[in-house]
Amino acid sequence: MSKENVVLRVKRQDGPQSPARWEEFSVPRHAGANVLSVLMQVRENPVTASGQKTTPPAWDAACLEEVCGSCSMLVNGRARQACTALIETYSPNGEPITLEPFSKFPLVRDLVVDRSRMFESLKKVRAWIPIDGTYDLGPGPRMSQKTAEERYVMSTCMTCGCCLEVCPQVNTHSPFIGAAAISQARLFNAHPTGQLNESERLHALMEPGGVADCGKAGNCVQACPKEIPLTTSIAEMNREVTWKAVKDFFVRDSDDHEKKDAS
Amino acid sequence: MGVQQNQTQFLLRRLQSLTGIFPVGGYLCFHLFENLAALSGPERFNEIVHDIEKLAPLPYFYIIEWSLILIPLLIHSLLGMMIWFSGQPNPLAYPYRRNWLYTLQRWTGGIGFLFILSHFLQWRWAVLMRGTPITYADITRDLAGVPMLTWYLVGVLSLCFHFGNGLYGFCYSWGITVGKKSQRMMEYVGWGAFVATSIVAVNILVSLHLAGVAHG
Numbered sequence: 441m442s443k444e445n446v447v448l449r450v451k452r453q454d455g456p457q458s459p460a461r462w463e464e465f466s467v468p469r470h471a472g473a474n475v476l477s478v479l480m481q482v483r484e485n486p487v488t489a490s491g492q493k494t495t496p497p498a499w500d501a502a503c504l505e506e507v508c509g510s511c512s513m514l515v516n517g518r519a520r521q522a523c524t525a526l527i528e529t530y531s532p533n534g535e536p537i538t539l540e541p542f543s544k545f546p547l548v549r550d551l552v553v554d555r556s557r558m559f560e561s562l563k564k565v566r567a568w569i570p571i572d573g574t575y576d577l578g579p580g581p582r583m584s585q586k587t588a589e590e591r592y593v594m595s596t597c598m599t600c601g602c603c604l605e606v607c608p609q610v611n612t613h614s615p616f617i618g619a620a621a622i623s624q625a626r627l628f629n630a631h632p633t634g635q636l637n638e639s640e641r642l643h644a645l646m647e648p649g650g651v652a653d654c655g656k657a658g659n660c661v662q663a664c665p666k667e668i669p670l671t672t673s674i675a676e677m678n679r680e681v682t683w684k685a686v687k688d689f690f691v692r693d694s695d696d697h698e699k700k701d702a703s
Numbered sequence: 704m705g706v707q708q709n710q711t712q713f714l715l716r717r718l719q720s721l722t723g724i725f726p727v728g729g730y731l732c733f734h735l736f737e738n739l740a741a742l743s744g745p746e747r748f749n750e751i752v753h754d755i756e757k758l759a760p761l762p763y764f765y766i767i768e769w770s771l772i773l774i775p776l777l778i779h780s781l782l783g784m785m786i787w788f789s790g791q792p793n794p795l796a797y798p799y800r801r802n803w804l805y806t807l808q809r810w811t812g813g814i815g816f817l818f819i820l821s822h823f824l825q826w827r828w829a830v831l832m833r834g835t836p837i838t839y840a841d842i843t844r845d846l847a848g849v850p851m852l853t854w855y856l857v858g859v860l861s862l863c864f865h866f867g868n869g870l871y872g873f874c875y876s877w878g879i880t881v882g883k884k885s886q887r888m889m890e891y892v893g894w895g896a897f898v899a900t901s902i903v904a905v906n907i908l909v910s911l912h913l914a915g916v917a918h919g
Contacts, residue, residue: 517796608805611791647709652716655790656872658801672881679878681713 445469446478446527447489447536450497452550463497464489464536475515475522475530475539476501497539499551506665509598512605513551514540519605521665522551542605558599561621565644569634581632594627594673596666603660603670615649619660622651623673629680642677642684651677719782720876722775723869730772731866735903741911745839752836780816787813808868811861818858840918847915852908859904867897 445466453460466489467481476499483496501511504523511522516530516538530537545553562568571577583591597620604610604618625641628634645651651674660670740751759767792806825845830837846852871893874880880889 606793606797608790608792608802614789614791616789643708646713648712650713652713652876653789654876655786655805656801656875657792657799657805659793659797659799662797662799662802669883671875671886672883675875675878675881675886677878678876679881682717682878685710685713685717 443469443534445534446473446481446531447534448475448478448482449536449538450482450550451538451540452494452497453541453547454495455549456547463494469527469534473527475513475525475527475537476504476511478527479522479539497551498549507596507598509600512542512553512555512600512602514538514542514605519602519663521600521602524665542601544605544607544610545601553601555599555601558601558604558618558620561617562599562624564617564647565621565625565628565641566637567621567624567628569628569631570637571633583632587630591627591630593666593668594623594630597623597627597668598666600665602663602665606659606663607655608657608659609653609655614653616653617649619654619664619670619674622654622677623668623670626673626677638680639684642681645677646681646685651681654678715782716786717876719779719786720873722779723783724873726771726775727779728866728869730776731862732900735900735907738907739903741839741842741907745914748839749836752838756836776819780812780819783812784816804868808865808872811865811868815858815862815865818854818861821854822858839914843911843915843918845915846908846911847918852912855908856905859908860901863900863904864897866900867893867895869893870896 446469448465448467450463450465451460452463465482465487467478467485470477479497479499486494486496488494499511499513499522501523502508503510506521506524509521512519513522514520515522515525517540519542522539525537527537539551541547541551542553542555545555545557548554571580599620601620603620607616607618609616610618622645625645629638629641654674656671658671660674661668664670737751737755740748756764758764787809790805790809792802792809794803794806826837846855871880871886871889874889875886880886
């Protein structure tokens with residue numbers, strides 16, 4: 441191990457069906473470097489540590505400041521954003537750093553995965569507020585400062601997928617939508633106008649793969665780079681769907697308006 | 704939206720969670736409580752076993768046994784196994800406390816199920832076939848051997864853990880404990896329940912084992 445260089449061990453895969461292989465890169469170390477800046481150095485001169493020419497590893501990135509959620513990958517086996525993975529933290533004495541793509545999403549190439557299932561989940565729980573009309577609907581109801589503060593942290597979710605990657609209940613033989621979408625359902629139900637569609641969101645969470653599939657492992661809240669209280673969101677949605685089920689059963693036809701909407 | 708609702712899985716998961724506390728968890732506590740009689744010696748133990756068998760006249764005894772104990776237990780276990788196999792435990796990659804508890808909850812459930820099955824076949828079923836009630840002497844003789852005592856300790860302590868940790872899980876799954884503070888409190892309550900039931904269980908088992916050894 442030398443402190444002059446940064447050693448990256450990258451899991452490479454040319455395409456979804458191609459075999460996986462490991463490649464090691466060694467590039468000069470700079471102060472303040474992070475995993476993405478080192479990947480950029482590798483891209484400038486894609487030669488492995490043993491001197492073989494190769495293709496530059498592919499990865500996703502956009503904002504470089506942990507707000508876009510696109511540089512999700514496994515750094516030393518743990519799900520996180522690569523942009524904030526500092527070389528100084530991971531390799532204080534020149535230890536090699538391993539990079540792998542997320543394992544719970546379809547692989548595109550190298551470190552790039554397809555996270556569109558998260559977008560599908562957001563559509564399932566209607567993670568938006570329908571305010572568009574054919575005429576001006578006027579200002580919405582006021583929101584208390586307290587609600588705004590509670591909602592703020594949930595609104596920072598960047599759909600990075602860390603909570604799904606670490607979740608034992610999210611895997612190929614389970615339809616669980618994961619913590620992110622559940623927390624977004626809570627975010628939009630907590631909005632005075634979004635609350636008008638509360639019923640649809642709760643019903644979506646009662647479908648197969650909904651909130652009841654949570655296994656209470658709590659990894660999501662540990663892995664979330666935005667420190668969103670995901671286990672609180674899940675427990676709160678658990679409470680809401682419990683009440684919803686009780687109301688649906690005892691108060692007959694409570695959802696006639698939903699049925700009319702759909703027909 | 705909302706027209707074709709498939710809530711079967713949601714309801715089954717809630718049923719699995721509910722049966723774990725009522726009646727299965729409740730019965731675990733009752734069973735430990737009644738077996739405390741073992742600490743009072745052979746006469747008192749045989750008396751209590753007899754009294755419980757005569758608690759309700761015959762058809763009712765079976766109806767209560769099946770509807771309040773065996774069927775809920777089967778529902779809880781079979782649905783629990785489906786939940787177990789729908790997951791992909793990863794405590795080595797992410798060794799957080801609650802992630803270990805997630806994995807342990809599944810393994811203790813599995814071990815507990817096998818233990819209950821063997822326990823039921825050994826005593827309840829054998830008694831039904833034989834027609835005479837279990838006596839203190841039967842049980843002490845059985846538990847005198849160290850392998851059998853070990854199996855009982857493993858099985859019963861698994862169930863005590865599963866019960867304690869399950870209390871936390873129940874309150875989370877039904878949305879009773881939503882905030883971090885209440886979730887942490889419930890975890891302490893769960894550990895407390897685990898320790899309390901474990902002390903009782905170990906006390907009973909060791910006393911039966913020692914009595915068995917003494918009688919050779």
